[in-house]
Ligand SMILES: [Cu+2]
């Protein structure tokens with residue numbers, strides 16, 4: 076019988092690609108003057124699950140926040156489009172990185188071990204977001220484990236200009252050229268809003284939360300092919316509380332515009348439905364608008380209430396609800412197995428918008 | 432491979448000519464595009480199905496099936512079949528495996544054969560399918576028998592239909608595109624914008640070169656369950672539902688490769704200068720849903736296959752850094768090869784940064800970044816890199 080052999084590779088390179096990625100603490104290359112500055116360190120937390128058990132999670136804390144640690148998931152980072160961003164990162168408990176998911180900086184600032192380095196004790200990341208939108212940041216070391224352990228947070232890039240709509244003072248994106256920008260009916264250019272619901276869906280396999288930092292990196296079988304999620308959360312709130320916890324409920328005045336930012340931080344297929352009409356106005360940090368000169372080739376798209384939107388793992392969607400009518404609205408996430416597509420047992424988490 | 436020699440029809444062939452009853456009847460690319468009419472050009476292929484052992488990233492070996500150009504080295508995925516819209520495509524298939532197999536192109540009419548018994552070795556027992564290639568785009572060919580088992584065990588590959596007249600700028604022909612200009616106004620507009628430094632007197636997003644026909648990469652994703660591979664090779668028969676129920680993949684491949692191997696593979700790892708856009712034809716042959724995530728640039732999703740495997744040209748081009756790839760999904764996406772847009776303003780050659788600008792593409796359902804229960808990132812990952820400054824056309 077014919078054998079298809081794998082290509083010949085250099086054992087040293089094999090080793091640094093996987094088992095022993097390059098660790099370093101370089102000075103930021105081509106460093107320039109910053110306009111916004113953040114700091115992050117590595118921390119761990121115990122988080123309550125629905126059945127009362129507590130599991131260990133890891134994440135990024137802001138050392139400037141007193142009272143030991145900031146919450147899990149890690150604190151939202153918010154910057155403005157066009158700002159030179161610096162984040163001083165000081166990992167502890169071994170090497171980690173920060174990957175600015177959806178942001179496209181140089182490789183040294185991308186936070187991926189095998190294409191640059193993992194941070195041993197300190198590094199200052201540098202980038203300059205060119206486009207307002209919804210992003211994530213997360214550790215990219217042994218990512219399969221560190222992402223599941225909760226090393227992520229939301230990153231939002233806001234537009235530079237102020238909203239022209241005083242009733243809806245925030246703004247999803249700059250309408251850089253109104254004259255050449257066409258939009259779908261019902262859409263106000265730039266999607267101004269008064270209230271914002273930011274929802275990150277996650278699933279948890281408790282077995283993984285007992286593993287070591289480097290588990291499985293050097294060829295041993297530690298079961299990272301077996302993911303059997305038991306708990307389902309939004310923004311770190313288990314699904315027994317998501318309809319009442321303030322971290323997963325948004326209150327607004329009826330008649331205002333509401334923006335919903337969705338992200339899937341689970342390892343499941345995530346099906347989301349809203350029981351109110353919404354417009355998809357942004358995907359993965361890129362607004363939907365038609366402007367050939369700017370390389371934008373899509374219109375906002377209506378997501379009629381009750382329609383299922385599948386959010387791939389680590390994808391983001393921004394949904395815009397114009398002039399929300401008075402009422403309570405559910406944002407329902409159903410978690411399905413990534414192979415069988417069967418819904419997981421108890422695999423549903425519901426967030427709420429309350430318009431009064 | 433065009434204009435192949437005359438094929439003798441063996442006695443066994445008659446048994447294969449009946450249209451398969453094991454598949455739903457596909458209403459394939461039903462277009463009204465006049466370019467779908469037969470041109471009289473012919474494209475001939477001679478394929479063989481064989482049993483193979485496959486060495487995985489960790490050196491372990493599993494039995495699978497593979498396609499080959501007849502008599503040549505088998506590969507997983509199978510050889511790329513590239514044809515032009517309107518071609519009369521003839522594919523002869525010989526089954527040199529120890530098991531019965533079939534062949535089918537999803538999304539093209541009259542393009543399937545099933546129940547091919549193992550060849551008796553006299554060289555005459557081939558099945559032939561013949562069809563006219565319609566609707567430019569990317570198509571799966573698979574062994575459609577014993578779905579999804581034979582497909583997941585290695586019998587899958589890509590058929591590419593190139594357009595008869597694929598230009599975004601009409602008679603000027605400076606702006607090639609991989610589909611007909613009428614496919615979608617947005618696709619035409621995007622390919623027209625590639626290579627333009629300014630549009631309407633304003634700086635535009637894609638300076639550099641237009642897309643060049645042939646500047647493309649094919650990424651076929653698959654998953655391997657070594658236990659099921661061995662059980663099938665040992666003669667066990669599974670129903671589709673049993674196989675799906677028990678499927679527990681331990682290896683996650685792109686073009687048959689994992690981790691370091693795919694990052695090194697020239698056919699997998701896109702390279703080029705700033706301003707040299709590349710087409711990525713992405714396909715998922717397996718049973719898991721992948722979430723490919725690319726660093727360095729977003730991609731524009733151009734096509735998405737429907738339930739029959741026919742490409743649907745997108746009217747709105749969503750720009751994603753993660754795109755959803757459920758089983759059997761085919762999506763063509765455009766990687767614009769722009770300068771990574773979130774680098775602070777700087778000349779091409781910054782003084783301290785590491786060159787080339789190398790970025791990964793990996794599935795973000797990170798379970799797929801493992802092999803045999805660990806070994807991150809020896810799974811479904813590759814690299815791409817930007818090697819030089821802005822290309823000039
Ligand atoms: Cu980490």
Ligand SMILES: [Cu+2]
Nearest residue numbers: 174176213389
């Ligand atoms: Cu990521």
